[in-house]
Amino acid sequence: MATVAQSSRFGKVFWPVLAWAIAIVFFFPIFWLIFTSFKTDADAVKPEFLFFFKPTLDNYLNMTDNYDYWRFAINSVITSTFATTLALVVGVPAAYAMAFNPSRHTKDILMWMLSTKMLPAAAVLYPMTFLTKNFLGIYDTHFLVILVLCLINLPIVIWMLFTYFKEVPKEIIEAGKMDGVSTWGEIKDILIPLAWGGVASTALLTFIFCWNEAYWTVRLTTTEAATLSKLIEGNRAPEGLFFGRLSAVSTAAVGPIIILGWFCQKQLVRGLTFGAVK
Amino acid sequence: MSKRTLPRLLQSPAVILLLLWMLVPLSMTLYFSFIRYVLNSARRPEWTTPALSNWRGFGNYEYVLFQSKDFWFAVQNSLFIVSSILILTVVLGLALAMLVNRSFPGRGIVRVLLISPFFVMPAVNAVLWINMILDPVLGLNGLAVEGINDIIHSLKDFPVLGAFFSMWPDIVPISFRATQTSAYAVIIMVTWQWTPFAVLIFMTSLQSEDESQKEAAILDGANAWSRFRNLTVPHLARPIAIVVMIQSIFHLSLYAEIEIVSRGNGNKNLPYLIGEFTSNNIGAASAAGIFAVIIANIVAIFLLRMVGKSMMD
Numbered sequence: 001m002a003t004v005a006q007s008s009r010f011g012k013v014f015w016p017v018l019a020w021a022i023a024i025v026f027f028f029p030i031f032w033l034i035f036t037s038f039k040t041d042a043d044a045v046k047p048e049f050l051f052f053f054k055p056t057l058d059n060y061l062n063m064t065d066n067y068d069y070w071r072f073a074i075n076s077v078i079t080s081t082f083a084t085t086l087a088l089v090v091g092v093p094a095a096y097a098m099a100f101n102p103s104r105h106t107k108d109i110l111m112w113m114l115s116t117k118m119l120p121a122a123a124v125l126y127p128m129t130f131l132t133k134n135f136l137g138i139y140d141t142h143f144l145v146i147l148v149l150c151l152i153n154l155p156i157v158i159w160m161l162f163t164y165f166k167e168v169p170k171e172i173i174e175a176g177k178m179d180g181v182s183t184w185g186e187i188k189d190i191l192i193p194l195a196w197g198g199v200a201s202t203a204l205l206t207f208i209f210c211w212n213e214a215y216w217t218v219r220l221t222t223t224e225a226a227t228l229s230k231l232i233e234g235n236r237a238p239e240g241l242f243f244g245r246l247s248a249v250s251t252a253a254v255g256p257i258i259i260l261g262w263f264c265q266k267q268l269v270r271g272l273t274f275g276a277v278k
Numbered sequence: 279m280s281k282r283t284l285p286r287l288l289q290s291p292a293v294i295l296l297l298l299w300m301l302v303p304l305s306m307t308l309y310f311s312f313i314r315y316v317l318n319s320a321r322r323p324e325w326t327t328p329a330l331s332n333w334r335g336f337g338n339y340e341y342v343l344f345q346s347k348d349f350w351f352a353v354q355n356s357l358f359i360v361s362s363i364l365i366l367t368v369v370l371g372l373a374l375a376m377l378v379n380r381s382f383p384g385r386g387i388v389r390v391l392l393i394s395p396f397f398v399m400p401a402v403n404a405v406l407w408i409n410m411i412l413d414p415v416l417g418l419n420g421l422a423v424e425g426i427n428d429i430i431h432s433l434k435d436f437p438v439l440g441a442f443f444s445m446w447p448d449i450v451p452i453s454f455r456a457t458q459t460s461a462y463a464v465i466i467m468v469t470w471q472w473t474p475f476a477v478l479i480f481m482t483s484l485q486s487e488d489e490s491q492k493e494a495a496i497l498d499g500a501n502a503w504s505r506f507r508n509l510t511v512p513h514l515a516r517p518i519a520i521v522v523m524i525q526s527i528f529h530l531s532l533y534a535e536i537e538i539v540s541r542g543n544g545n546k547n548l549p550y551l552i553g554e555f556t557s558n559n560i561g562a563a564s565a566a567g568i569f570a571v572i573i574a575n576i577v578a579i580f581l582l583r584m585v586g587k588s589m590m591d
Contacts, residue, residue, distance in 0.1 A: 015377060015380065015382065016382035016383065016384075018377060019374075019377045019378055019382065019385075019388050020384065020388060022374060022377070022392075023387075023388040023389075023391040023392045024391065026391060026392050026394075026395060026470070026473070026474070027391040027392075027394055027395075029395070029406055029407065029411060029470065030394055030395065030398065032406075032410060032411070032418070033402075033406050033410070036410060045416045047421050047424070050421065090291050090292050090295065091292060093288035093289070093291070093292075094288060094289045094291070094292035094293075096288060097284070097285035097286075097288040097289050098285075098289065101282075101284075101285035103282065103285065109289070109293065111582070113292075113296060115578060115582075116296050116299065116300050117527055118527050118574050118575070118577075118578040119300060119304070119571065119574065120530060120531045120548070120549060120567070120570040120571060120574050121531050121533075121549070122531060122533065122548070122549035122550075122552040122553060122567060122570060123304070123307055123552065123567030123568065123570045123571050124303035124304055124306075124307055124567065125552060125553065125556055125563070125567070126307070126310065126556050126560050126563055126564065126567075127302075127303035127304075127306035127307050127310070128303050129556075130306070131302070131303065131306070150295075151295060151296065151299045154292060154295065154296060155296070158292060183284060183288075208397060211399065212397070212398075212399040212400065214399060214400045214401050214533070214534035215531070215533050215534065218401075218534070218537075228399065228401075229399055229400070229401045229534070232399070232401035232402050232405055233401045233534060233537065233538060235405070236401075236404070236405050236408075236537075236538040236541075243409065243410060243416070246405065246409070247406075247410070250402045250405065250406060253399060253402055254397065254398050254399055254402050257397050257399070258394050258397045258398065260397075261393065261394070261396065261397035262390050262393070262394075265389070265393055265478060266482075268396075268475075268478060269478050269479055269482045272475065272479075272524055273479060273520050273524060
């Protein structure tokens, strides 16, 4: 666009300034969250300390006492990591088979997998509670959260991997077959090294989705396996009393993921559009 | 082993897992939707365990449709919230994508700032907006309105203009905790979160636009508006359809934001209503759940028709 834009002198200044202004407006709530996290709870609600105040780290130092932050954070790390790993372990062979040995039904299977994403979670809330609580006895366990997070992300994982694998020339895989390499060897030694970037960004994106998931992680846990989503949801209405400490714990919950997200902007497009926009 | 067996074997764990995940809970919902099933009943204890002897036929469906006053409101509200978010994110997303698509100093930083809201977890998004920004007393909303009132008050002391300003009433900040306004709050916070997603997709798509076509159009004397109208808009049709589809999937099951913003104030969407039923009346919750599945399917079929086929290319 820049090559053909007939920018006037006014446009050369105006549009970039507007872009900057809007970007700042969009980032402002996050900035405000971080900013407030350095105020004491009392200062956070006083207009006279709106912009100028004595910054304190107390909110961060007291996160464990105030909210038992690390227990929830560790649960988030454990469940997101294992769910991502499990989704890849199940997804890579499936996407490999679909990309290199497609059958008549491959397209239908992919579309069907996509359609499982459209099933409203709320419709099966009680059966899931009933099954896991009364029947399987796995309610509020890491195992359950890992399994559910894996299942809800599996369609995206397979779609993403499928689009990445399709870009690997088929001849290379065929050549491996000729040389008598086993299927496992093909995946491990040929495909994964070739599509490494794709696999890594799939993993990164899945991890972000798992971390931010806020339906099942809230509804299928009480204390043992509760994640950061549950922690924040449980402290939803501080009535102005705890803005400072709540900001600190929220910043700690979203900070790492925002930074991780910056690294996979490009892949996000492919992942969220199931490979339709590259 | 035949040529077909191995690929099937490799796909089977994924297919079986997803099949179980889809079928088992859903068939239970279907079953529960046809029986009388409540969690607590002193009067009819036999209803507290699911059994075929408590068969109710379509009674739960009738109850949800005609007797529970909230169902239609919830459906209407779901659609209102989803369509508002869709319109806002597509319009804002298009405008911002065009804006950021040209090169200017600091473009990388602008992109990073713009995309950030998308990665904020929904629970934090809701807690942050409703408490620290939209609260009519303690949030920036309240403080800003107070500031404006103070300015007007001080202007009233001016000799001539004061008479003019003294006719101005005090502005009252909007409370976003009432039934209708909390739906607006949800729309605001979700739009904030998902506009970056639309921007990202439109930007990716704009970069693949054919430049030579545009230059030819300029040589032919087409003005900026007609270039936009005849070249850019058709090129963006597919990404717009995709943004609409993906967001519909996510926002029809919007939950955390409603739960945090609207608990107890009467504002609800379908998932939230199902959650409310689930605290006791499982039969009604299941019937409402089946309606949610039907609505999602209608939307999905409609949308997949629109974009699904082209996604396979």
